[in-house]
Amino acid sequence: MDFAVVDEHTELRRAVAEIAADFGGAYYARKAEAREFPTELWQTLGRHGYLGASIPEAYGGGGGGLAELAIVCEESAAQGCPLLLMIVNTAIAAEMITRHGTEEQRSRWLPGLAAGTTRIAFAITEPDAGSNTHRLATTAVADGDGYRLDGQKYYISGVDEADAVLVVARTGTDEHTGEAALSLFVVDTDAPGLVAQPLPVAVALPERQFTLFLDGVRVGRDRLVGTEGAGFRQVFAGLNPERVTGAALAVGIGRYALARASRYVGERTVWGTPVGAHQGVAHPLAQAKIEIELAALMTAKAAWLHDQGQPAGEAANMAKYAAAEAALAALDAAIQAHGGNGVSTEYGLIPLWGLARLLRIAPVSREMILNYVAQHSLGLPRSY
Numbered sequence: 001m002d003f004a005v006v007d008e009h010t011e012l013r014r015a016v017a018e019i020a021a022d023f024g025g026a027y028y029a030r031k032a033e034a035r036e037f038p039t040e041l042w043q044t045l046g047r048h049g050y051l052g053a054s055i056p057e058a059y060g061g062g063g064g065g066l067a068e069l070a071i072v073c074e075e076s077a078a079q080g081c082p083l084l085l086m087i088v089n090t091a092i093a094a095e096m097i098t099r100h101g102t103e104e105q106r107s108r109w110l111p112g113l114a115a116g117t118t119r120i121a122f123a124i125t126e127p128d129a130g131s132n133t134h135r136l137a138t139t140a141v142a143d144g145d146g147y148r149l150d151g152q153k154y155y156i157s158g159v160d161e162a163d164a165v166l167v168v169a170r171t172g173t174d175e176h177t178g179e180a181a182l183s184l185f186v187v188d189t190d191a192p193g194l195v196a197q198p199l200p201v202a203v204a205l206p207e208r209q210f211t212l213f214l215d216g217v218r219v220g221r222d223r224l225v226g227t228e229g230a231g232f233r234q235v236f237a238g239l240n241p242e243r244v245t246g247a248a249l250a251v252g253i254g255r256y257a258l259a260r261a262s263r264y265v266g267e268r269t270v271w272g273t274p275v276g277a278h279q280g281v282a283h284p285l286a287q288a289k290i291e292i293e294l295a296a297l298m299t300a301k302a303a304w305l306h307d308q309g310q311p312a313g314e315a316a317n318m319a320k321y322a323a324a325e326a327a328l329a330a331l332d333a334a335i336q337a338h339g340g341n342g343v344s345t346e347y348g349l350i351p352l353w354g355l356a357r358l359l360r361i362a363p364v365s366r367e368m369i370l371n372y373v374a375q376h377s378l379g380l381p382r383s384y
């Protein structure tokens, strides 16, 4: 077992941190409050090749794996700039197209995704299906030389900033299990019949959320990604990168919160000593530091397993669970340690707390992870 960090990763961390630090937490908080996408940061990371860290070199990417992509997510977040869209745009859409797309689809989409000039949102969640993917009701029916899509999705991030949406739709029913046979389609955001209605959320996020209405949206056969009916398997393979990047984002947010809090409590003096000298202030921060480090370790393990082609589901789920919980604990401790300044707009901690809170729910909820671990790690009966 070798825990040594390779030079390439150290350099990648340093380079991404340097770019993100030029923007910093105040930039992110401003964008979050204004609900404005952090275009400048996204484009700068894209120009330097970091958005495409996991995209093959042949398509303009860095040729790395999930480990490298997770580093980009973590380091940007650790400078106060967590990029939620990396999860759907890069970890899911780019990964699905790389793994399952045709040569034509890869050439069409991957270079722009790597450069940051193209963005693809991801739409699986539906109002009536929720966590139960088998109940997805959006349909894609063969129609002439393509498909016709009808249905509804909600909480779809960044549609206003995207060129296309990777839509998960039902193309039939599995005759053995009776469950939905799912397929993946790349749908242009300006396709006739596709309407994106803003879905306001109280958490201040730079990425806006939408309800998507698909009413007779037509796509050609060239927009089917992978095999028709194999979408369930394809999507589930794509969930590990989603979970690992979600975990990396949470680890980065936690690191940022702890760095800010440590600086603050080291300087803030109200009884003659810095408030950080009081154990009631220091211990929650120290505890969160331990939890963040543990989550980072599991995140690295999950990314490594995925990149080795080994089963990564258990580690990816555990990493996402641990990182979201650790980030929330870190933000809570950091806010408390700042006293009244913890909730000020100037210190920018509340938008990050909102994001950390969101990461307990999405992209997969804490309860669904506990279900997975109970069933697959402990061998307990499935409860649902």
Ligand SMILES: Cc1cc2nc3c(=O)[nH]c(=O)nc-3n(C[C@H](O)[C@H](O)[C@H](O)COP(=O)(O)OP(=O)(O)OC[C@H]3O[C@@H](n4cnc5c(N)ncnc54)[C@H](O)[C@@H]3O)c2cc1C
Pocket: 088, 121, 122, 123, 124, 125, 126, 129, 130, 131, 132, 154, 155, 156, 157, 158, 201, 209, 358, 361, 362, 363, 364, 365, 366, 367, 368, 371, 383, 384
């Ligand atoms: C800000 C934001 C951005 C998002 N972005 C996207 C996106 O870009 N694309 C996309 O497709 N989706 C997106 N989502 C959706 C997100 O993935 C879902 O909200 C999440 O998976 C939970 O689904 P749900 O909201 O339908 O909750 P439900 O499935 O209705 O669950 C409600 C509660 O019940 C619990 N629960 C459900 N089933 C079980 C069970 N069997 N056992 C125990 N507990 C259970 C859940 O954990 C949860 O606590 C986003 C959500 C948010 C809030």
